[in-house]
Amino acid sequence: MSTSMAKVTVKFHGLIMDKDVGRAEENEVTPGTTVRAVMELFVRRHLASLREESLSGDSGKLWETHVVMLNGIGLVPEKQLTTEVKEGDNISIFLPVSGG
Amino acid sequence: MPYFFSLLRVDLTQRKFREERIDESMILKFLGGRGLGAKILFDELEPTTDPLGAENKLLFLTGPLIGTGAPWCVKYTVVTRSPLSGTILMSLAGGFFGPRLRCTGYDGLIIEGRSEESIYLWIDRGRVEFRKASHLWGMTTEECQEEIHEELREPRVQIACIGPAGERAVRLACIISGRRAAGRGGAGAVMGSKNLKAIAVNGTRKVPILEPQGFKELQMAIRKEVPKTDRLKVFGKYGTPKNLLLVNERGIFPTRNFQGGMFEGIGQVNHTEQQRRVIRFVTCHACPVACGNLTRAAEGPYKGITTEGPEYETFWAFGAQCGNSSIDAIIAADRLCDQLGLDTISTGNSIGFAMECMERGLLKQEELDGLDLRFGNHSAMVEMIRRIGYREGIGDILAEGVQRAADRIGKGSQNFVMHVKGLELPAYDPRGAKGMGIEYATSPRGGCHERGLISRETFGAAPYLDPLSIEGKGAVVKEAQDETAVLDSLGVCVFPPHSDGMDIEDIAGLLSFVLGKSITPEELMEAGDRIWNLERLFNTREGFTREDDALPARLLKEPMPEGPAKGHVVELDQLLDDYYLTRQWDSNGIPTPEVLDKLGLAQEGRSVHLHGKGDC
The missing domain is CATH 1.10.569.10 (Aldehyde Ferredoxin Oxidoreductase Protein, subunit A, domain 2)
Structure with a gap:
């Protein structure tokens, strides 16, 4: 089973002050895991810090507000739900779009 | 029509000034600020006027929402012919100068001529003074503002001024008020060429709101949403x-x-x-x-x-x-x-x-x-x-x-x-955001991102828009440009509408209460379209054509070497064809008689002799 695990990197850009610029975390997930599921894993790990920043609401549901990219390409929420990750994928999470 | 706006026309050469009134029909058509400035400059400026000559005009304009207390209605606009691009120039700044200018009793200034010696203007509650500025010449913008504050001893005075760059007619020079800049296009050089170091304004006039109760309720409702809005x-x-x-x-x-x-x-x-x-x-x-x-x-x-x-x-x-x-x-x-x-x-x-x-x-x-x-x-x-x-x-x-x-x-x-x-050019590469290529190429003041920024394409805001596709981008850019023309002309900061802060319906509602008559979002968007076309006519009259809706060779010929847009260039010809068609412009980028007629600009179109027969 372990031989089929996929390594996926989650990069988070300025979501948590002083802790995270360019920081990347590697996750080992089973094949068939969706982008959304990887993000949920990330949120569970960092929920306290995210709440401290008060930027993601109480729910920590980043996918409802934040910008998510897979290998540099923007993913709409529907695609986050259904896109399955594979070995070597990079997921980037950014603060919500605002200003200009 | 009743008058709604009052402008102060100042002749620096003769040191004369007079008040002029703008009737309501002009506000309904061109809104204020940028739009009103386009109309005035189009009507008054001779083609090929030297931007740094005495004949160029320098307009400082506000809009009917400025100074009302409504959130984000704050920006004043400088309109002139740009010494950098030779196009019409609209340059906006936030801060406090715009609202204070309206409190003087004047909603805007038309500065003409050139003073023989360096001066600054002091406008206080309707009173106008030409004051010597030889002691200010050479000062930085900070020193200049401090010195004028010291001289006038009016705590509420706001100042717009130039620094050493404007004095030397540096074509990159801006106008600074507080620490906010009417930055782009060289308006500071125009001000310097007129030997005008600064404009200081003060006043206590309450700006008119014809239906104050409705206005108050709407603006409070908009404010209440702010703490609940993540973006x-x-x-x-x-x-x-x-x-x-x-x-x-x-x-x-x-x-x-x-x-x-x-x-x-x-x-x-x-x-x-x-x-x-x-x-x-x-x-x-x-x-x-x-x-x-x-x-x-x-x-x-x-x-x-x-x-x-x-x-x-x-x-x-x-x-x-x-x-x-x-x-x-x-x-x-x-x-x-x-x-x-x-x-x-x-x-x-x-x-x-x-x-x-x-x-x-x-x-x-x-x-x-x-x-x-x-x-x-x-x-x-x-x-x-x-x-x-x-x-x-x-x-x-x-x-x-x-x-x-x-x-x-x-x-x-x-x-x-x-x-x-x-x-x-500013800070986005259109090889990876194709709509931005149209925006850079067609923005009335030259290479600018701000007159039609598409958040969906540039930042990935919802709903999804493929940044690398050219499909349908003409229409998306047109809508963003028309909406920005509305925001600019009313002096509304462009950032909150990109952040769920206030939409075009809110703005139409606020304006309706101010003017005491119903204005729909559709009418506002049509005004935006009208303003964009009038600015295009101004530039057409100056000789700009499709050839000038160009992008640097690097963006057209050198593929992006890295990242998500790797291998891409900007397909400008196809993008422009689509955009011109959407705008109802001809293949050379000139507004057709049909679109000008629809927007109430037939007379302006004829005056440009667009089609050689005076038939549009």
Whole structure:
């Protein structure tokens, strides 16, 4: 089973002050895991810090507000739900779009 | 029609002034600010007027929502013919000057002629004074404002002024009020050419709101939503620099004069690094978001220098564009530009261009008076700003703008000079955001992102829009441009509407209560379309055609070397065909008689003799 695990990197850009610029975390997930599921894993790990920043609401549901990219390409929420990750994928999470 | 707006026409040559009234029909058609300015300049300015001659006019205009207390209704607009691009120029600034100008009893100023000696204007509760400015000439914008405050001893006075760059007719010169800049296109040079150092305004007039109760309820309802809106909260905390990491990751962050789209120094130049240096937040008049940050440099030779900002564009201009990853140097560069009265985008772009010239051997160190202007050399970058502001050495050439500088330097440098119509490009690479290519090519003042920014394409806001596709981009850009023309003309900050803060229906509602008559969102959008077309007519009359809706060769011929847009160039011809069709312009980019008739601009169209027969 372990031989089929996929390594996926989650990069988070300025979501948590002083802790995270360019920081990347590697996750080992089973094949068939969706982008959304990887993000949920990330949120569970960092929920306290995210709440401290008060930027993601109480729910920590980043996918409802934040910008998510897979290998540099923007993913709409529907695609986050259904896109399955594979070995070597990079997921980037950014603060919500605002200003200009 | 009853009058609604009152303008002060000032003749600097004769030292005369008079009040003129603008009737309501003009406001309904052109809204105010940018739109009204386009109408006045179109009607009054002779074609091919020298932008730096006495005949050019310099308009300071507000809109009917300015000073009402409604959130984000704050910006004044400077309208003139640009000395940088030769197009019509609209340059906007927030802060407090606009609302205070309206309190004087005048909703705007039309400045004409040229004073023989340096002066400043003092407008206080309807009273107008021409005051000597010889003691202010040579001062930085900060010193000038401090000195005028000292002289007038009126705590509520607001001042718009130029620095040494404007005095020397540097074509990159801006107008500064407080620490806010009417930045782009060289309005500061026009002001300097008129020997007008500053305009100080004060007043207590309450601006008219014909249905105050409805207005109050609506604006309070808009304000109540602010603390509940995630995107506004994020924007309030970080301001525009929040977008640095995102735009870089999308591969459209121009690096080293657009040679790449991803900056390796982004880890040192981003919003979290800025937050470590923030002293306090800064706000404009009546703003519940307060996106500005007063920032202090933390390390090295710049330690202790403070600035209001820098904002996204300035972080780029003196960061990635110059290959510089010292955030403290960017803070110093921003402050110096404000003091000298220089547009940060154009200045940073120009220095990045000179750096590429040097690295390619087109500019020798001796031509730079010994300055080692390599990419990443931030001390040379900061020194170069000073030389541009004072027109010293090579700075005198760059002070003419990057297009003229490339013509002067020659040797093929025209192939990598990054401007449209002479206005230096800002901080997005359209090879990875194709709609931005149309926006750069067609913006009325030249290479500008702000007159039709598409958040969906540039930042990935919902609903999804493929940044690399050219499909349907003409219509998307047109809508963004028309909406921005509305926001600009009413003096509404463009950021909250990009952040769920206020939409076109809210704005129509506010305007309806102010004017005491129903204005629909559709009527506003049509006004935006009208304003865009009138500005196009102005430029057409000046001789601009499709050939001028161009992009730098680098963006058309050199594929993006990295990131998500790797391999892409801008398919400009196809994009323009689609855009012109959407706008109902002909294949040369000239508005057709049909669209001008529909928008009530038939007379203006005829006056341009667009089709040689006077039939449109």
